[in-house]
Amino acid sequence: MTISSLRSVILSGSEPNFRSAELINTAKSLKNGEIALASELCFNGYKAFDDIAILNQIQSNLPNNAYLGFTRLNDKFNQFTLISNQGIIYTQNKSYAFKPSKEDEKFITGDENLIKLFELNGVKIGVLICFEIRFIHLWKQLQGADLILVPAMWGKARKEHFITLCKALALQNRCFVVCCSDIDLKFGTIFAPDGVDLGIKSDFNPNKILEFKQSIGL
DSSP states (O other): OOOOEEEEOOOOOSSHHHHHHHHHHHHHHOOTTEEEEOOTTTTTTTOOOOOHHHHHHHHHHOOTTOEEEEEEEETTEEEEEEEETTEEEEEEEOOOOOGGGTGGGTSBOOOGGGOOOEEETTEEEEEOOGGGGGOHHHHHHTTTOSEEEEEEOOOGGGHHHHHHHHHHHHHHHTSEEEEEEOSSSOEEEEEOTTOOBOOSEEEOOTHHHHHHHHHTTO
């Protein structure tokens, strides 16, 4: 079965235990064919801790063919993790640190050349983590995507930047974009290939990509 629906997950808790519990409950609430995105470093910000028990609980509570993505500090990397009830199925390390927040002192950056599409049940997916969305050459590395996930820990003072960039990414790459930020800026949504804001939950219909391309003569 392919992916049929999308969700952006905004966690409300401020304490790590509460946020972890919310994430586990989110996993439990997902349906078959759904992929959900939570924010960058959603467990505990920049403080690394042993999250194996939480990952195991997320995994055990996910239904078949449901997926949950987020980033976490892992082995000194800020690492995007996509998990199913079969375990971790994809990881990608953040390649650009946001120096005003001293991220360059808090984790090791990954290799930007490893930012590329991966396939899940016939759907081509890409990931850009927070600050990475400001680098247009990374958009080009994800050309041909059906879906791009943007987990973030964005500053609320630059809210319009985040919204504008995510919408432009959907329009330029002609794909669905799921974005989520819930530390500082609390904002998440799903943009359709034509830039329409679909809200935090939406059906996923790849035919919309073809329809939009044909509407602009591509």
